Amino acid sequence: MKTDLSDFEAFFTDHYATVCRALYLALGNEDDAEEAAQEAFARAFRRWDDVAGAERPGTWVFVVAVREARRVQRRRRRPLEPRLRVVAPDPGDRVASRMLLDDALRGLSARQRMALTLRYYADLSTRDIAAAMRCREGTVKATIHAALHHLRAVHAEDPLEECHG
Amino acid sequence: MDEHELRRVMLATAAGYDPETFASYRRVTAGVGRAARSWRAPGRRRVRLALAVCAVAVCVGVVTLLALPGSDTPTRVGIDPAREVAAGGARTSAPGPLAFTDTNHGVGLRSLCEMPADADPACTLTLLRTTDGASTWTPAGASFRVDYPDWRGGPFIDLAMHGDDGWIYGNRSFVTHDGGHTFTEHTPGGIVAALSMQEATTWAVTRGCAPSQTCTASIHVVDNQGGSWRELPEAPHVTSPYVELERPTEQTAFISGSFGRELLVSHDDGTTWSRRALPELCGETHRISAVSATVVWAACGEASPTQQQRKQVYRSRDAGATWELVAATSDVRAPGTLASKGSVTSFLATPDALWLTFDRAPMSRSTDGGATWTTGPDLGGDGPLTFANARRGWTVIGLDVYRTVDGGDHWRRVDSL
Numbered sequence: 001m002k003t004d005l006s007d008f009e010a011f012f013t014d015h016y017a018t019v020c021r022a023l024y025l026a027l028g029n030e031d032d033a034e035e036a037a038q039e040a041f042a043r044a045f046r047r048w049d050d051v052a053g054a055e056r057p058g059t060w061v062f063v064v065a066v067r068e069a070r071r072v073q074r075r076r077r078r079p080l081e082p083r084l085r086v087v088a089p090d091p092g093d094r095v096a097s098r099m100l101l102d103d104a105l106r107g108l109s110a111r112q113r114m115a116l117t118l119r120y121y122a123d124l125s126t127r128d129i130a131a132a133m134r135c136r137e138g139t140v141k142a143t144i145h146a147a148l149h150h151l152r153a154v155h156a157e158d159p160l161e162e163c164h165g
Numbered sequence: 166m167d168e169h170e171l172r173r174v175m176l177a178t179a180a181g182y183d184p185e186t187f188a189s190y191r192r193v194t195a196g197v198g199r200a201a202r203s204w205r206a207p208g209r210r211r212v213r214l215a216l217a218v219c220a221v222a223v224c225v226g227v228v229t230l231l232a233l234p235g236s237d238t239p240t241r242v243g244i245d246p247a248r249e250v251a252a253g254g255a256r257t258s259a260p261g262p263l264a265f266t267d268t269n270h271g272v273g274l275r276s277l278c279e280m281p282a283d284a285d286p287a288c289t290l291t292l293l294r295t296t297d298g299a300s301t302w303t304p305a306g307a308s309f310r311v312d313y314p315d316w317r318g319g320p321f322i323d324l325a326m327h328g329d330d331g332w333i334y335g336n337r338s339f340v341t342h343d344g345g346h347t348f349t350e351h352t353p354g355g356i357v358a359a360l361s362m363q364e365a366t367t368w369a370v371t372r373g374c375a376p377s378q379t380c381t382a383s384i385h386v387v388d389n390q391g392g393s394w395r396e397l398p399e400a401p402h403v404t405s406p407y408v409e410l411e412r413p414t415e416q417t418a419f420i421s422g423s424f425g426r427e428l429l430v431s432h433d434d435g436t437t438w439s440r441r442a443l444p445e446l447c448g449e450t451h452r453i454s455a456v457s458a459t460v461v462w463a464a465c466g467e468a469s470p471t472q473q474q475r476k477q478v479y480r481s482r483d484a485g486a487t488w489e490l491v492a493a494t495s496d497v498r499a500p501g502t503l504a505s506k507g508s509v510t511s512f513l514a515t516p517d518a519l520w521l522t523f524d525r526a527p528m529s530r531s532t533d534g535g536a537t538w539t540t541g542p543d544l545g546g547d548g549p550l551t552f553a554n555a556r557r558g559w560t561v562i563g564l565d566v567y568r569t570v571d572g573g574d575h576w577r578r579v580d581s582l
Contacts (some may be wrong), residue, residue, distance in 0.1 A: 011189055021179035031268055031554060034184055101174045121175040144379045
């Protein structure tokens with residue numbers, strides 16, 4: 001099937017920022033996120049006829065971007081240390097959200113961060129996450145379960161939580 | 166934290182990150198980037214795609230510029246095919262008031278000077294720190310006032326940082342070992358005309374007299390962690406009042422007076438030196454920039470009082486033994502063409518691009534080793550450039566800090582020092 005190139009423009013506009021943001025949440029680094037995202041979209045562009053004909057092009061580019069993110073991280077040999085920033089309407093909520101997410105993600109492994117991000121930010125299915133992370137669906141479920149368990153524990157131990165009540 | 170809360174904070178955090186889309190689309194579709202460089206489309210299809218991409222890129226550019234009023238897009242310049250300038254480790258900043266350790270963390274020097282015509286100048290120096298890529302700055306420590314006795318006009322004041330160690334150097338030199346919280350005067354003797362920090366040591370080229378007077382410079386070394394300055398016993402004589410010092414590695418040093426054709430090279434911590442000749446035009450005025458122990462660039466120009474200047478850019482792959490002309494103004498035939506307008510004020514070669522800034526003309530950039538040059542936006546002045554990586558860089562004009570997040574396509578004023 002031959003597809004008009006303007007479709008790629010629309011596809012890029014619809015998905016690029018979302019892919020970047022997901023990788024940013026998982027990696028904690030804007031440059032790595034954008035490098036991996038651009039690589040994924042460049043691949044999609046090179047074989048756009050095939051990608052456009054896929055069942056879910058958005059998921060396809062997510063899968064490629066996640067795999068590329070791992071290459072980017074390996075190439076730079078830099079430990080994953082999330083340094084996230086946030087802009088929310090309410091400054092108080094902004095600070096609280098950033099601190100909460102920073103603290104929570106800091107205790108997770110890179111694999112757990114990626115799985116949670118793909119599940120709860122990108123809304124990918126377990127099957128798609130497994131494809132992106134090159135593991136079995138059961139492993140994805142176990143990874144997410146363990147990560148959520150950790151987050152609940154971190155939140156429960158938050159000494160400030162008692163002040164909110 | 167449950168799933169609902171996690172989703173909420175992820176959405177809130179992600180909303181604060183607005184990735185640049187216009188330049189990214191161009192990279193993805195128009196040949197810039199690691200993936201695009203390996204593009205191997207068949208000939209006829211490549212031509213068809215290229216034509217279509219041009220139309221789409223223009224469309225997306227217009228839409229994006231209209232839709233993103235807050236993006237870093239004051240002015241737009243063309244994009245070049247990306248080819249690496251040179252291999253090897255590289256300096257990524259010209260001497261100036263900014264130093265960045267990564268895309269977010271850096272320091273900047275604010276120097277406010279009183280220069281009365283009939284009295285000694287005095288400056289108030291403040292080191293400022295940023296943790297958000299120069300969007301906001303806060304003092305790293307207390308400001309301090311420095312007097313410059315028996316001096317007229319503006320004193321030399323520059324900044325060099327390496328981790329928590331750093332120098333404010335020039336007519337008087339001060340060292341910090343706590344990230345700029347405190348400074349202590351620690352002069353090697355004389356005016357520090359050039360200073361370079363590497364992993365373990367700091368080198369300084371010092372002169373015992375003002376630029377208008379003739380004297381011989383000496384080279385001093387000190388450990389970054391502290392200790393006393395020690396003079397290099399075998400250092401060659403340098404008499405030029407303005408000196409450049411490039412140290413692409415701990416052991417390698419290039420020293421050159423801004424006037425004259427001599428380039429001094431050492432590959433053994435300054436124990437032995439070789440004298441190399443720069444190309445002829447460099448004898449009038451030049452800037453050098455080394456990207457490795459062997460690859461060094463020179464931007465040379467005539468000492469012209471007009472706004473037009475003959476210019477030439479050379480590359481050496483053998484530490485200055487031989488030179489290859491890569492770009493010039495139209496009076497000389499060269500692979501690349503440089504604009505005549507403006508005199509060169511700074512020159513920076515990074516692994517990703519060559520940068521020239523000019524007096525009274527916008528900066529120029531080449532991403533293909535000097536074969537093609539693009540003119541940047543007019544920021545109303547010029548200042549030394551600093552880059553954290555291929556895409557994110559800064560410059561200071563006056564006290565205003567400008568930032569690019571797309572390798573210099575666009576510059577946006579983000580804050581003031």
